[in-house]
Structure formats: C-alpha cells, structure tokens
Amino acid sequence: MTIEFRSTMDVELIDHMGSDESIARSARVSSGTSGTEEQNVGLLRMLMRDRHGSPFESVTYQFKVTCPIFVAREFFRxxxxxxxxxxxxxxxxxxxFYVPEPARPLAQIGKPGAYRFEPGTPEQISLTATAHKSAAGWAWEHYEWLLKEGVAREVARNVLPLSLYTSFYVTMNLRSLLNFLSLRWAHEDSKVPTFPLKEIEAVAKDMDRLAREVCPVAFEHFDSFGRVAP
Ligand SMILES: Cc1cc2nc3c(=O)[nH]c(=O)nc-3n(C[C@H](O)[C@H](O)[C@H](O)COP(=O)(O)OP(=O)(O)OC[C@H]3O[C@@H](n4cnc5c(N)ncnc54)[C@H](O)[C@@H]3O)c2cc1C
Structure with missing residues (x-):
C-alpha cells in the first residue's frame, strides 16, 4: 500500500447538546428565577468570573479527532x-504517518518548564523529514510482512511508530473542554501560562473554533476572564 505523509490534524464536531441558555437554566434552578437573554449574559459572566463551574456541564460536545498517536496519547490524559x-x-x-512541516520549530532551548522553541536549520529540517519518512516506511514494511505471514494484527501493530495516525471520538462537557483548552492552547488571552505541544495546540484551536459557535457567550466570558476554566 502507498504510504501517505501528513502534517495536519483533523477535528470534526459530530454532535452537541445544549447552549448558553442551558447553562443559564441550570444555574437558575437554585434561585427559581428566570431571566431575559441580556440577564443571562450577565449571569454567565458571573458564573465564569466566580468559577461556578457545574452549570457549564450542561453542554456536551462530541468531536472526531484524527491525529498522530503521540497527540492522542496526550489527549487521553x-x-x-x-x-x-x-x-x-x-x-x-x-x-x-505524520511528518513535521518545515516551519515546525525544531530546536529546543532552555530547561523543563521554561523551554523556548526555534526554527530548525535547513539541515535539521531535511534530516527530520527524511528520518520520519524512512522510519515509517521501514515500520510499515515490517507490519505488512508480519500480517502476510499470518501474525495477528494485535501483535503486528507493535512495530508501528508514534507518528502513525489514529482516529477517535471524544465526548466531553463544556467545563471539561474549557479545562482542555486552557492547558492545550497558549492563547494570547491566557492568564495562566501553558506550554503545549504544537500539534495538540492545533487540535485545541479547531475544537475552540467549532465549540464556540454553540455557546458564544460562554466562550466570550472564558476569553475575557483569562481563559481559566470555571
Ligand atoms: C504543557 C503540559 C505538559 C504536561 N506534561 C506532562 C508530563 O510531563 N507528564 C505527565 O504525566 N503529564 C503531563 N501533562 C498532563 C497533565 O498532568 C494532565 O494530566 C493533563 O493536562 C490533563 O489535565 P486534567 O487532569 O486537568 O484533565 P482531566 O483529567 O480532564 O481532569 C479535569 C479536572 O478534574 C479534576 N480531576 C480529574 N481527575 C482527578 C483526580 N484523580 N483527583 C482529583 N481531581 C481530579 C481536576 O480538577 C482536573 O483539572 C502535561 C500537560 C500539559 C498541558
């Protein structure tokens, strides 16, 4: 089979339940009140500011993510x-299989917790692409060889590298999603610094874009309070 090399991540919003209104409705049960749309904007602002988190669990998303195994492994944490x-x-x-695009920073400078990443030299860029491609090609050849000799798929797969793409469905509520986004996107509005892997950050950016269409008010307040999960 022909090997495909990619650098991109795919995120699809498969399903969702709830809205900004669901968050307000859940919160209002405690006081038995109802509110106008404008009052709900203010209520969601207060909930986000005071980290009153459980009403944000009223919204649920299901995404399909296609990414290399090394990204999925971080995601599943x-x-x-x-x-x-x-x-x-x-x-x-x-x-x-994944191969880093030439613009992906390759040089890691500093110490754990305070790394800075800089672009690779032309030699590093070329070596990185070659090494990824030859390792993937070698591994795939051996995977197919094992299958051809009748070795079970669950054993043959062991020779494949972390750069192999996988796909998964993830279902998470908005509160958990905001926690994910706070950790996996070094956003300019983030009050708390984070240093995510570039590839999972690409996934987080797509999830943020798709999810905020469902709850624009909640996301607006998330941004304005420094992207700290409630
Ligand atoms: C930049 C970065 C670097 C990282 N480096 C490493 C690393 O080197 N090694 C490593 O092992 N991990 C690493 N991680 C993973 C990290 O430690 C978390 O496991 C991961 O980010 C998931 O976060 P979470 O626990 O908040 O999310 P979730 O598991 O979704 O939990 C959401 C929230 O629920 C609560 N919660 C969940 N489970 C428990 C529990 N058992 N007890 C109490 N409260 C709970 C917490 O409030 C938590 O914030 C890294 C993460 C980031 C963002």
Missing amino acids: HRIASYNEVSGRYKVLEPV
Whole structure:
C-alpha cells in the first residue's frame, strides 16, 4: 500500500447538546428565577468570573479527532471525557504517518518548564523529514510482512511508530473542554501560562473554533476572564 505523509490534524464536531441558555437554566434552578437573554449574559459572566463551574456541564460536545498517536496519547490524559478509538486489533491500520512541516520549530532551548522553541536549520529540517519518512516506511514494511505471514494484527501493530495516525471520538462537557483548552492552547488571552505541544495546540484551536459557535457567550466570558476554566 502507498504510504501517505501528513502534517495536519483533523477535528470534526459530530454532535452537541445544549447552549448558553442551558447553562443559564441550570444555574437558575437554585434561585427559581428566570431571566431575559441580556440577564443571562450577565449571569454567565458571573458564573465564569466566580468559577461556578457545574452549570457549564450542561453542554456536551462530541468531536472526531484524527491525529498522530503521540497527540492522542496526550489527549487521553484528559480523563473527564469519554473516548472510542480505532482498533489495531480489529482492523488492518491505514498507512498514514505524520511528518513535521518545515516551519515546525525544531530546536529546543532552555530547561523543563521554561523551554523556548526555534526554527530548525535547513539541515535539521531535511534530516527530520527524511528520518520520519524512512522510519515509517521501514515500520510499515515490517507490519505488512508480519500480517502476510499470518501474525495477528494485535501483535503486528507493535512495530508501528508514534507518528502513525489514529482516529477517535471524544465526548466531553463544556467545563471539561474549557479545562482542555486552557492547558492545550497558549492563547494570547491566557492568564495562566501553558506550554503545549504544537500539534495538540492545533487540535485545541479547531475544537475552540467549532465549540464556540454553540455557546458564544460562554466562550466570550472564558476569553475575557483569562481563559481559566470555571
Ligand atoms: C504543557 C503540559 C505538559 C504536561 N506534561 C506532562 C508530563 O510531563 N507528564 C505527565 O504525566 N503529564 C503531563 N501533562 C498532563 C497533565 O498532568 C494532565 O494530566 C493533563 O493536562 C490533563 O489535565 P486534567 O487532569 O486537568 O484533565 P482531566 O483529567 O480532564 O481532569 C479535569 C479536572 O478534574 C479534576 N480531576 C480529574 N481527575 C482527578 C483526580 N484523580 N483527583 C482529583 N481531581 C481530579 C481536576 O480538577 C482536573 O483539572 C502535561 C500537560 C500539559 C498541558
């Protein structure tokens, strides 16, 4: 099979439940009041400012994410979510591998917690692409060889690298999503600094863009209070 090399991540919003109004409705049950649209904007502002988080759990999203295994592995550290992933035991995997695009910073300077990343030299850029491609090609060849010799998929897959693409569905509520976004996007409005991997940051940016269409008011307040999850 022909090997495909990519540098991009794919994020689709598959399904969602709830809206800004759902958040306000959940919050208002405590006082038994109802409010106008304008009053709800103010209510959501107060909830975000005071980190009164549970009403934000009233909104749920399901995304489909296609990314390399090294990104998925970081993603799955976010436990307040539900996941279903493509199985390398039940199907033959697709030969799609990650290769960094030339603009991806390659030089890591500093110490843990305070790294700075800078562009690679032309030699580093070329070596990085070559090494990714040859490692993926070698691994894929051995994966196919093992399958051809009748070795089970669940064993043959062990020779494949972290750069292989995987796909998964993730279902998470808005509160958990905001926590994810606060950690995985070094946004200019973030009050608390974070240093995410570039590739998971690309996923976070797409999730933010898609999710804010569903709850524009909640996201506006998230931004204005420094992108701290409630
Ligand atoms: C820049 C960066 C670098 C990182 N580096 C490393 C690393 O080197 N090694 C490593 O192992 N991880 C690393 N992580 C992962 C990190 O430690 C978290 O596991 C990950 O970001 C998930 O965050 P979370 O626990 O807030 O999310 P979730 O698991 O979705 O949890 C959401 C919230 O629920 C609460 N919660 C969930 N589970 C518990 C629990 N068991 N007890 C108490 N409260 C809970 C917490 O309030 C938590 O914030 C890194 C993360 C980032 C963003």
